[in-house]
Amino acid sequence: MRSTTEVLKSFETAVERYLAELKNLDMSSLYKKQSEEEWSIGQMYVHLIQSALFLHLRNIEQCLSNEDSALNSGDEKTDLGR
Numbered sequence: 001m002r003s004t005t006e007v008l009k010s011f012e013t014a015v016e017r018y019l020a021e022l023k024n025l026d027m028s029s030l031y032k033k034q035s036e037e038e039w040s041i042g043q044m045y046v047h048l049i050q051s052a053l054f055l056h057l058r059n060i061e062q063c064l065s066n067e068d069s070a071l072n073s074g075d076e077k078t079d080l081g082r
Contacts, residue, residue, distance in 0.1 A: 018048065 002010075022045065030042030039047070 018045070 025041065030045070031040050033040045
């Protein structure tokens with residue numbers, strides 16, 4: 001299992017790459033869809049941002065807090081979760 005530091009570094013690397021790639025796109029590219037059934041690249045970016053903000057980062061904050069409500073199963077945090 002990867003350490004918290006390794007996971008954070010991987011996350012930061014992914015964010016840097018997404019930002020670098022985003023700079024290469026204009027607005028029409030962000031809106032363009034190959035078909036009605038597919039997402040545009042802009043929709044994918046919005047999905048990733050919202051997932052990070054409202055799911056992943058919220059879960060990280062809960063894990064880092066010392067509140068009992070952060071625990072889902074009623075069990076104690078593991079060593080990696082502390």
